[in-house]
Amino acid sequence: MRRELSVIFTDLAGFVKLGLDDVATVTLLREYYGVVADCVESHGGVIDKLMGDGVLAHFNAVSDCPEHHKKSRACAAEIAEKVSSIKVNGKNLSVAVAVGSGEAEVAEFLAGVHHTVTVIGGTVNRVGVALRNCKAGVIDADKPA
Secondary structure, rough: EEEEEEEEEEEEEOOOHHOHHHHHHHHHHHHHHHHHHHHHHHHOOEEEEEEOOOEEEEOOOOOOOOOOOHHHHHHHHHHHHOOOEEEEEEEEEOEEEEEEEEEEEEEEEEEEEEEEEEEEEEHHHHHHHHHHHOOOEEEEEEOOO
């Protein structure tokens, strides 16, 4: 099903360089994922995937989210602000957040007993590429660099 939607990708800056052991990594990711999920859900979005130290979220894909364009941008700014308050080894974390809007396919997939609904298409790819060009803070994939 094709929908007009908004997408957010996040990535913790310098995550590998933190050099955390496994237990500390799990503790940090739980806190980080919690912050991102709270922000996304409070703005009407849905977490699609937790990917290592990154998150994919979307707005207006699986449920209606009026003003998803505006809400996703507010969410992106809030994620950047709140994640930067998390401290690791005495330093504040930094996160890169990319956001963009446009049409994409909303598709359901089954693999054995695993079931997922995700977003696919040029809009998603464009936001993912924008994330690679963002070291920290928020980048809007819909605005020229």
